[in-house]
Amino acid sequence: MEYAGLSHEEMATLQSGGSLSIDQADRMIENVVGVYGLPLGIATNFLLNGRDYLIPMVVEEPSVVAGLSYAARLVRQGGGFQTSSDEPVMIGQMQVLDVPDPAAARLRLLAAKEELLTFANQLDPIIVRLGGGARDIQVRLMDDSPVGPMLVVHLLYDVRDAMGANAVNTAAEALSPLVESLTGGRVGLRILSNLADHRLARAQGVVPAEALALEGLTPQEGVQRLLEAYAFAAVDPYRAATHNKGIMNGIDAVVIATGNDWRAIEAGAHTYAARSGTYRPLTAWERNANGDLVGSIELPLAVGTVGGATRVHPQAQVALKILGVSGARELAQVMAAVGLAQNLAALRALAMEGIQRGHMQLHARQVAMAAGASGDMVERVAARLVEEKVVRVDRAEAILAELRAQGS
Ligand code: MEV
Secondary structure: OOOOOOOHHHHHHHOOOOOOOHHHHHHHOOOOOOOOOOOEEEEEEEEEOOEEEEEEEEOOOOOHHHHHHHHHHHHHHOOOEEEEEOOOEEEEEEEEEOOOOHHHHHHHHHHOHHHHHHHHHOOOHHHHHOOOEEEEEEEEEEOOOOOOOEEEEEEEEEOOOEOOHHHHHHHHHHHHHHHHHHHOOEEEEEEEOOOOOOOEEEEEEEEOHHHHOOOOOOHHHHHHHHHHHHHHHHHOHHHHHHHHHHHHHHHHHHHHHOOOOHHHHHHHHHHHHOOOOOOOOOEEEEEOOOOOEEEEEEEEOOOOOEOOHHHHOHHHHHHHHHHOOOOHHHHHHHHHHHHHHHHHHHHHHHHHOOHHHHHHHHHHHHHHHHOOOOOOHHHHHHHHHHHHOOOOHHHHHHHHHHHHHHHO
8 A cells, every 4th residue: 555655544444444434424324324334445557648546446246356457457558548538517407397488588598698607606606716617508498298398408517526416406506596587487407417428538548469369369369359249239238238337347336435426427327328319338449550459438427536425435535545636537537447447357258258257266255155154264165166166155055064064
């Protein structure tokens, strides 16, 4: 932990007993009866825009952290990840009902844009001082809905280093009376959209073909296997769902480690994947002019480094320190790279060796624990399960009973 410059206290925070206290938990949600633990691991080998990163990940699934570290090493061999991200602009939605003349009302709203933005910018002087605040007004006319026509007003609001739900919800609520007087309608819902498509993050990376000369394949065969695996997701939503799930294995783990809202990120990612009307993979894999594999990813990533659980949760603060990001935009870029690498890890394993082989050892340990093994018995039972190629709890229980009988 020297690399991340952690103090003894911060180190202790990462270890057992240093996590969220019951008092802190009690202030976060209602009816608290306990604190629920999950493993926190660190993925390595990440080179991003020329800088090294350690990636804290909170996840219960075996192979995710190891797979990510392995894939990051492959991309490192091609020069690492290049990333970018948009300004942190969120969408606050206002639903306007009972508008007598919706088409004309839309134009009245657009004509009053400056007035609306100026009003919104008076609400939170701090965010404006930091360089954020209201940026634009967009108005969409829904000709029909189950309750007739409606106008949907979008307030685009730069939330700087926050996830921004509070800031944008507050602004949407405050703007509503003005929207009502301009439209002659009635504002119904006022809430952010999780399809944060003004807040996209992107990553790309090259894997040299030679690095894919695995499992007895030539470099070009290795690249071809990966392209075929991607092609499956590109044409089939059933496969794309699983492909994207693997991407989110990595992204969610960092989202959770940093105290961010993983449901918001999930909602945005999957809606963005379906934006064309067909559910599509969030990554693309191609062969470049040199014959190497090149991957790219783009998705909305509304995450913050200030506010919410990022500041309340002691381990989230340490996770942010380990990452060493300057703010929300850089954090989103790291997450995009993680998503791309996690996808590479999965496709590599699936296309070359089948997922079960790599999973088996780690899975066997979980099964051994589920069967009641503890201490060094976990490894002993797991080793037997792998040897027998039967990774099942009933078998683990039988092996455990056998080993205990031998011991006593
Ligand atoms: C398992 O959690 C994730 C994978 O299914 C992803 C994929 O199939 O691409 C391995």
